[in-house]
Amino acid sequence: MASKSSKRKSVYNETPRKMKSMKRSQSFRDAYTAQWPFILPGKTSPFHAYCKACTCEFSIRSGGKDDCRRHVYTQKHAKNSKGYEIDNETQARLTQTVDDASSFHLEIKQEFPMADSVYEDFSDRLSEVNGLTSQVCRIETDTFGEIEVPADKYYGANTARSLINFNIGGPSEKMPTSVIKAFGILKRCAAIVNKDYGLDKSIADLIVKASDEVIAGKLDVHFPLSIWQTGSGTQTNMNVNEVISNRAIEMTGGLKGSKQPVHPNDHVNKSQSSNDAFPTAMHIAVAMEINKTLFPALDFLTDALSKKVKEFQNIIKIGRTHLQDATPLTLGQEFSAYLQQVKYGKERILATFPRLLELAIGGTAVGTGLNAGKGFAEKTAAQIAEYAKIPFVSATNKFESLAAHDALVEVHGALNVLACSLMKIGNDIRLLGSGPRCGLGELNLPENEPGSSIMPGKVNPTQCEALTMVAAQVMGNQTAVSIGGSMGHFELNVFKPLIVSNVLRSIRLLADACTSFTKYCVLGIVANKDRINQLRDESLMLVTALNPYIGYDNAAKIAKKAHAEGTSLKSAALSLGLVTEANFDKWVRPEKMLGP
Numbered sequence: 001m002a003s004k005s006s007k008r009k010s011v012y013n014e015t016p017r018k019m020k021s022m023k024r025s026q027s028f029r030d031a032y033t034a035q036w037p038f039i040l041p042g043k044t045s046p047f048h049a050y051c052k053a054c055t056c057e058f059s060i061r062s063g064g065k066d067d068c069r070r071h072v073y074t075q076k077h078a079k080n081s082k083g084y085e086i087d088n089e090t091q092a093r094l095t096q097t098v099d100d101a102s103s104f105h106l107e108i109k110q111e112f113p114m115a116d117s118v119y120e121d122f123s124d125r126l127s128e129v130n131g132l133t134s135q136v137c138r139i140e141t142d143t144f145g146e147i148e149v150p151a152d153k154y155y156g157a158n159t160a161r162s163l164i165n166f167n168i169g170g171p172s173e174k175m176p177t178s179v180i181k182a183f184g185i186l187k188r189c190a191a192i193v194n195k196d197y198g199l200d201k202s203i204a205d206l207i208v209k210a211s212d213e214v215i216a217g218k219l220d221v222h223f224p225l226s227i228w229q230t231g232s233g234t235q236t237n238m239n240v241n242e243v244i245s246n247r248a249i250e251m252t253g254g255l256k257g258s259k260q261p262v263h264p265n266d267h268v269n270k271s272q273s274s275n276d277a278f279p280t281a282m283h284i285a286v287a288m289e290i291n292k293t294l295f296p297a298l299d300f301l302t303d304a305l306s307k308k309v310k311e312f313q314n315i316i317k318i319g320r321t322h323l324q325d326a327t328p329l330t331l332g333q334e335f336s337a338y339l340q341q342v343k344y345g346k347e348r349i350l351a352t353f354p355r356l357l358e359l360a361i362g363g364t365a366v367g368t369g370l371n372a373g374k375g376f377a378e379k380t381a382a383q384i385a386e387y388a389k390i391p392f393v394s395a396t397n398k399f400e401s402l403a404a405h406d407a408l409v410e411v412h413g414a415l416n417v418l419a420c421s422l423m424k425i426g427n428d429i430r431l432l433g434s435g436p437r438c439g440l441g442e443l444n445l446p447e448n449e450p451g452s453s454i455m456p457g458k459v460n461p462t463q464c465e466a467l468t469m470v471a472a473q474v475m476g477n478q479t480a481v482s483i484g485g486s487m488g489h490f491e492l493n494v495f496k497p498l499i500v501s502n503v504l505r506s507i508r509l510l511a512d513a514c515t516s517f518t519k520y521c522v523l524g525i526v527a528n529k530d531r532i533n534q535l536r537d538e539s540l541m542l543v544t545a546l547n548p549y550i551g552y553d554n555a556a557k558i559a560k561k562a563h564a565e566g567t568s569l570k571s572a573a574l575s576l577g578l579v580t581e582a583n584f585d586k587w588v589r590p591e592k593m594l595g596p
């Protein structure tokens with residue numbers, strides 16, 4: 001049987017030796033090989049491998065230490081490889097040859113003539129030549145067997161497999177970071193409580209530290225999964241478990257993927273199931289986002305509208321119903337309706353909180369609480385409430401909190417009402433600001449940017465347009481959330497990621513739109529008093545003030561005559577002999593028509 005060194009030499013001799021190009025060293029991080037299972041610093045020697053699928057040379061060199069635990073393992077080129085891959089014979093030979101291989105340095109020999117520029121790294125070279133990507137990996141296992149996991153990532157086998165099985169939507173469809181943060185809070189608090197249920201204190205403390213990094217957003221790049229996965233959110237729950245586990249392991253100086261001393265299932269997920277953990281994270285995320293982003297935005301809009309109500313309280317204008325002239329009111333009264341709508345919008349959302357603040361944690365798989373200790377649910381909810389400074393409680397009925405998400409459908413229903421209100425407000429303000437010469441023109445809106453690429457000087461009500469588009473999107477999200485909420489079959493709703501992602505998107509859109517609309521529109525609105533007075537005084541509906549004195553039918557004759565002849569109400573009334581000039585001036589006074 002040939003020695004390892006002779007095998008290495010034979011492989012080395014098979015690699016291409018005559019290539020016209022420059023050499024450049026690359027770190028192991030850039031190498032297109034697999035790392036298995038981990039690195040032992042200070043116990044390594046160079047090894048190179050030759051890959052037939054690309055334009056670069058990887059040379060196997062003799063040397064290395066028997067006790068080194070790195071395995072150089074050739075990978076298939078997964079992306080845009082034009083059908084090339086490492087052949088089985090070469091893969092087997094390299095595997096057998098380098099069974100105790102160590103870390104290595106890569107020399108790139110490019111077959112193609114070099115341009116004046118130098119490639120930044122190995123990945124750039126592969127991307128330009130073949131559209132390939134390079135990645136160092138470790139091998140992890142789950143119940144389905146071995147799978148490659150990027151060596152620099154904290155997630156593990158479950159996440160890696162999900163990336164393969166659910167490659168849907170791209171980066172824009174990733175699970176919202178607010179859900180990940182909520183999971184961090186849940187895992188942190190569960191670890192603290194689990195110390196009362198047999199979890200070693202040192203392991204619990206490691207979980208808490210790693211969870212704190214998740215909450216702080218330091219590990220966001222390690223959560224790559226799509227919204228479009230299992231309807232229970234199991235993959236995301238395991239993504240969080242794996243990241244916290246591996247980060248905790250790293251804190252101890254251990255090896256990622258070893259599951260020692262912190263196991264993703266046995267320790268991070270202790271007393272939990274994805275079926276109660278994910279809905280708990282859903283409620284935490286939604287409640288926190290409403291408090292952190294939406295309520296401040298609504299308060300900002302409320303304050304701005306309150307100022308406009310006071311500013312416009314003495315400006316009398318003509319009202320409009322059915323888009324037709326109606327009786328007068330003040331511009332302040334008109335804006336008071338907008339103010340009340342926004343106030344009610346916030347109150348409606350707050351009214352959903354008693355159900356939203358109930359947490360499913362402790363229900364485990366189907367709501368019975370199997371594998372969770374007695375009192376775990378209540379203690380964990382209390383821990384979460386203390387940490388988040390939101391009065392979360394344990395759900396009254398865990399079966400309902402797993403099988404149905406009526407609470408989130410209710411929350412989004414309130415968001416949908418708010419969207420309807422904002423649609424009305426945005427449309428009113430842009431119509432009142434229409435013009436500048438051929439529209440209603442009662443309001444002068446802030447001019448923020450040019451409005452046309454062809455019409456010089458044109459300025460558009462863009463903040464109103466953005467607000468109403470957001471409102472339309474939220475109304476669309478309502479349909480998705482409603483359908484998702486109806487998809488609870490027996491003991492589990494399986495549309496959880498869809499529901500929470502749409503609720504969170506609506507919260508964010510409404511918050512951002514309200515802030516933008518307030519800052520760049522509402523605060524800068526100015527009343528066009530001359531135009532308001534002109535339209536008010538020309539209105540035929542002031543004739544309504546004559547009803548108590550001459551009757552509805554006679555008042556109608558005055559209005560119709562004035563409209564047909566293009567004259568004023570006063571002129572028509574006098575010509576018909578239905579009222580004296582003195583009485584007309586006494587009875588038809590807009591300022592006296594603003595209340596009972």
